[in-house]
Amino acid sequence: MPEAIIRLMTNKKPPQAAARPKAEPARQRHKAASEETYHGLRACEALFARRPEEIVRVYLTAGRKRHFARLLAWCAEHRRGFQVVEEENLRRISGATHHEGVAILAKAIRRWGLENLLTEVAAGRATSPILYLDGVENPHNLGSILRTAAHFGVTAVAGRAGELPPLSPAAVRVAEGAAETVPVCDLADPAAALRRLAAAGFAIIAASSHKGVSPEDVRLGGRCVLVLGSEGKGVSPAIERVATTRVRIPGTGAVESLNVSVACGVLLAEASRQRLAAVSGTRRRE
Secondary structure (H helix, E strand, O other), X not given: OOHHHHHHHHOOOOOOOOOOOOOOOOOOOOOOOOEEEEEOHHHHHHHHHHXXXXXXXXXXXXXXXXXXXXXXXXXXXXXXXEEEOOXXXXXXXXXXXXXXXXXXXXXXXXXXXXXXXXXXXXXXXXXXXXXXXXXXXXXXXXXXXXXXXXXXXXXXXXXXXXXXXXXXXXXXXXXXOHHHOOOEEEEOOHHHHHHHHHHOOOEEEEEOOOOOEOHHHOOOOOOEEEEEEEOOOEOOHHHHOOOOEEEOOOOOOOOOOOXXXXXXXXXXXXXXXXXXXXXXHHHHHO
């Protein structure tokens, strides 16, 4: 009996080819609590340069393969996963539109505590300013300040534990690699910590938009803690009481204050000028 009639009698449908499974988009490896997915060209370059052993997995677009050839070779040699993905998948994996074609899943950046900072002081390595951010909670401001701090060679950026923003992937991208070179320090009791630094010979200099001497009249180039307050409230009274000096950036008065990251750049530029002038003066005397 013909096959078609048999199927009709038994009500059976002709066999169909198995459907091909749809290609799934790239999936991100499960992220542990101690890991972050960092993104951005300079941030990822600095991560690879400073702590390659903490890389877990690399994601990048085809257009970045040549730029990160050494990173991919390192991943292959050290059995670290890497995946070439489409722009859309990388946006999903990184959680950002400004990923610049690369993202790296890695151990989160470690933050310092007071003892780490005091160790640097005791070893004589804290020869440039320390920044203390009082009430600065915007991650992008932290990233911008870290970038400026790296440019001018700051010892560390400190703040109150639980108040200073986390080193989120967004903040790290804004820092353009500086988050891998400038330590971020959490202080449980900032006023007490600043007093200990003052006892160790550091001047505590608070920036103010209302009162204080001009930056060029303050010794910013040596051992000092430069305190920067939030744009809304400025330096808190408890921290201001610890300060030995107040400094004010002169201006027209058309606006109440500068953005905290801009003020940071102005003051650190003056600190750098003073250090260079001191070195130049020493060389002339020699």
